[in-house]
Amino acid sequence: MSRGQQAPTADVYPEWVPFPTDNQRVREVRALGFGWPLVALRSEVWTEVGASRPRLRGAVGEAPRAISRRSYPVGLSVWPVWPGLVVDTGLYAAVAAVPMFLWPAVRRRRWKREGLCSACGYERGGLPVCPECGRRAHQPPERTMGPACAPEPISPTGSPACHRAAAGV
Ligand SMILES: [Zn+2]
Numbered sequence: 001m002s003r004g005q006q007a008p009t010a011d012v013y014p015e016w017v018p019f020p021t022d023n024q025r026v027r028e029v030r031a032l033g034f035g036w037p038l039v040a041l042r043s044e045v046w047t048e049v050g051a052s053r054p055r056l057r058g059a060v061g062e063a064p065r066a067i068s069r070r071s072y073p074v075g076l077s078v079w080p081v082w083p084g085l086v087v088d089t090g091l092y093a094a095v096a097a098v099p100m101f102l103w104p105a106v107r108r109r110r111w112k113r114e115g116l117c118s119a120c121g122y123e124r125g126g127l128p129v130c131p132e133c134g135r136r137a138h139q140p141p142e143r144t145m146g147p148a149c150a151p152e153p154i155s156p157t158g159s160p161a162c163h164r165a166a167a168g169v
Pocket residue numbers: 117118119120121122130131132133134135
């Protein structure tokens with residue numbers, strides 16, 4: 001037997017590829033692995049000696065032959081390959097998280113530039129506090145009142161006393 005014809009050994013295949021034991025009468029075992037960058041889900045096709053057709057294991061929803069166009073049955077693989085499933089899930093979650101965190105920052109910057117509330121995007125109308133969410137503006141609006149008016153509380157009539165005085169009330 002030449003070197004190229006040697007039977008495959010388990011150590012050259014990934015851990016998730018099955019190898020039948022000696023007492024299993026198997027003609028062929030096909031290992032199907034899916035996922036990127038690592039194999040995350042797998043299934044197997046076992047062709048046993050004397051069986052009329054190969055048997056699909058670790059998959060659901062076997063596709064009709066006319067659709068799959070393969071000599072063996074295929075379906076949706078469901079057996080997990082845990083290291084690959086963890087790595088692939090983490091990778092795709094990280095990729096999905098980038099726009100999730102980036103988009104709110106972009107939106108807040110645009111609202112701030114347009115003079116809207118940086119928390120909810122509502123038109124503040126020059127008010128120091130957002131009338132929608134109550135958040136204070138990041139910068140105080142231009143002062144239209146004199147320095148003496150600023151610390152004064154708003155009267156029950158709704159306007160500061162200095163405004164009433166300025167209006168001659
Ligand atoms: Zn707001």
